[in-house]
Structure formats: C-alpha cells, structure tokens
Amino acid sequence: GENVEQHPSTLSVQEGDSAVIKCTYSDSASNYFPWYKQELGKRPQLIIDIRSNVGEKKDQRIAVTLNKTAKHFSLHITETQPEDSAVYFCAASIGFSGGYNKLIFGAGTRLAVHP
Amino acid sequence: DVKVTQSSRYLVKRTGEKVFLECVQDMDHENMFWYRQDPGLGLRLIYFSYDVKMKEKGDIPEGYSVSREKKERFSLILESASTNQTSMYLCATNRNDYYEQYFGPGTRLTVT
Numbered sequence: 001g002e003n004v005e006q007h008p009s010t011l012s013v014q015e016g017d018s019a020v021i022k023c024t025y026s027d028s029a030s031n032y033f034p035w036y037k038q039e040l041g042k043r044p045q046l047i048i049d050i051r052s053n054v055g056e057k058k059d060q061r062i063a064v065t066l067n068k069t070a071k072h073f074s075l076h077i078t079e080t081q082p083e084d085s086a087v088y089f090c091a092a093s094i095g096f097s098g099g100y101n102k103l104i105f106g107a108g109t110r111l112a113v114h115p
Numbered sequence: 116d117v118k119v120t121q122s123s124r125y126l127v128k129r130t131g132e133k134v135f136l137e138c139v140q141d142m143d144h145e146n147m148f149w150y151r152q153d154p155g156l157g158l159r160l161i162y163f164s165y166d167v168k169m170k171e172k173g174d175i176p177e178g179y180s181v182s183r184e185k186k187e188r189f190s191l192i193l194e195s196a197s198t199n200q201t202s203m204y205l206c207a208t209n210r211n212d213y214y215e216q217y218f219g220p221g222t223r224l225t226v227t
Contacts, residue, residue: 001174009155032214043205043218044158089157093214101146101214102173107157 002027004092006106013080014114021109023090024072032093033066033073034103039086047088048075080113087111118142119219121206127225134193136222138206145211147189149173149181152203152221164189165211196226 006023013019025033034049050057050064050073057064061080066073077084087110091103122137138147146165150158150173160173164183178200182190193200206219 006157034215043220045218046215049215101209101211102148102160102163103214103216104160105150105158107155 002030002092002094002104004090004104004106006090006109008109009107010110010112012112012114015080015082017080019075019077019080019084019111019113021075021088021090021111022072023074023092023106024070025092025104026071027092027094027104028071030092030094032101032103033064034091035062035064035075036089036091036105037086038089038108044089077111080111082113082115085111085113119206119208119217121204121219121222123222124220125223125225127227128193128196129227130197132196132226134196134224134226136191136193136204136206136224138189138191138208138219140187140189140208140217142208142217143186144208144217145186146209147183148207148209148216149179149189149191150205150207151175152205158205161191196224198226200224201226 004025031052036044037047038044061078063076087108089108090106094102118141120139148163149161159175162181164170180192204222207216209216
C-alpha cells in the first residue's frame with residue numbers, strides 16, 4: 001500500500017542553525033504535500049504545504065522543496081528558535097477518488113532547538 | 116475559524132468496556148477522519164467518513180467502528196476495549212475541494 005517515510009526521527013540543533021527533515025512517498029498520483037507541526041500537548045497544525053506543480057515554496061524561515069521524479073520532499077527551517085521545538089509530520093495525498101481526499105502521514109520528527 | 120472539538124481530553128477505561136469518542140466540527144466540512152497517534156508510528160488512519168452515514172476503512176480499522184448520523188458529528192467506537200488500544204486519538208476534518216485537514220485537540224485513552 002501507499003506509505004510515507006520520514007527521516008530523521010529525532011533532530012537536535014543549536015539555536016540559529018538550520019534544520020532539514022526529509023520525506024519520501026510511494027504513490028505517484030500524490031499531488032499535495034503538507035507539513036504539520038505539533039507542539040507538546042497540542043493538536044497538529046499546518047505550517048506549510050506544496051502542490052505537485054511547484055518545486056519550492058517559502059514562508060519566512062520555513063521552506064519546502066519537492067522532487068516529483070525522485071518522490072521526495074523536504075522541510076527546511078532556517079535560523080531555528082527554541083519555539084520551533086516540536087514534532088513535525090509530513091504527509092502526502094492519496095490519489096483522488098470518489099470526491100474526497102485522504103492523507104498518509106510520516107512517522108514524525110522530534111525537533112529540539114537548544115538555546 | 117475552523118473549530119473541531121472532541122468529547123474528552125483524557126479517558127480511562129477498563130478492558131472489555133465499550134468506549135465512545137466523539138468529534139464535532141462547526142465548519143460544514145464533508146469529510147471527517149479518526150487517527151490514532153503512537154510514538155514512532157505517526158498518525159495512522161482508522162476510519163473516515165465523506166458524508167452522513169457513509170464511512171470507509173482506513174489503515175487500521177480492526178477493533179473499531181464509527182458512526183456519522185449528522186454532518187457535524189463523527190463518533191469512534193471501541194466495541195470491547197483492549198490494552199493495545201491505549202493511545203492518543205485525533206479527529207480531523209476537511210472539505211472535498213481542499214486537502215488541508217483541521218485537527219481536534221485529541222483524546223488520550225488509557226485502557227487498563
């Protein structure tokens with residue numbers, strides 16, 4: 001079946017450094033790739049997403065890149081701050097059918113930013 | 116602003132009990148989802164519903180059932196709770212024409 005692999009599972013950086021999280025997906029029909037951030041004790045929230053017709057998208061300190069040929073996409077966080085500490089999930093859409101849409105999530109990356 | 120609520124933040128049940136988890140959304144979204152979240156396994160889809168009374172199995176439906184009698188409400192039912200169902204349960208919703216899913220606050224269920 002479809003799956004999304006996410007690496008690394010944990011990431012520790014110093015404040016101000018960059019952090020990169022990578023995901024690969026299996027369904028060639030996937031065309032939407034969101035990233036969710038889940039702070040401790042809170043619900044996952046969308047921080048950035050990208051569609052298959054775009055190779056890169058940036059929003060302030062975060063950016064996402066997509067390589068459809070290789071079926072992988074990455075989250076880049078620059079100038080990390082302690083409030084970036086959280087669990088990050090990537091996801092890929094499952095091929096559209098029946099008028100509804102689903103997401104397959106990666107296992108998550110726990111990012112710790114140390115002052 | 117989308118609001119997704121879940122009936123309980125924490126729940127403790129005994130093995131064999133029937134457990135109901137409820138999710139309510141106020142944005143008229145067509146689709147509703149139930150996930151369980153376990154460390155190292157991410158979010159795994161249990162069931163989803165794309166319309167009232169319609170449901171489809173996700174990746175891990177065994178031991179669970181669902182009910183959607185009204186558009187805004189989606190219930191997850193554990194017919195006979197077992198200890199391996201101890202987990203965080205998250206509800207999510209989205210529109211048919213937009214992929215973004217909005218999550219509820221989660222219910223941490225402990226089965227003893």
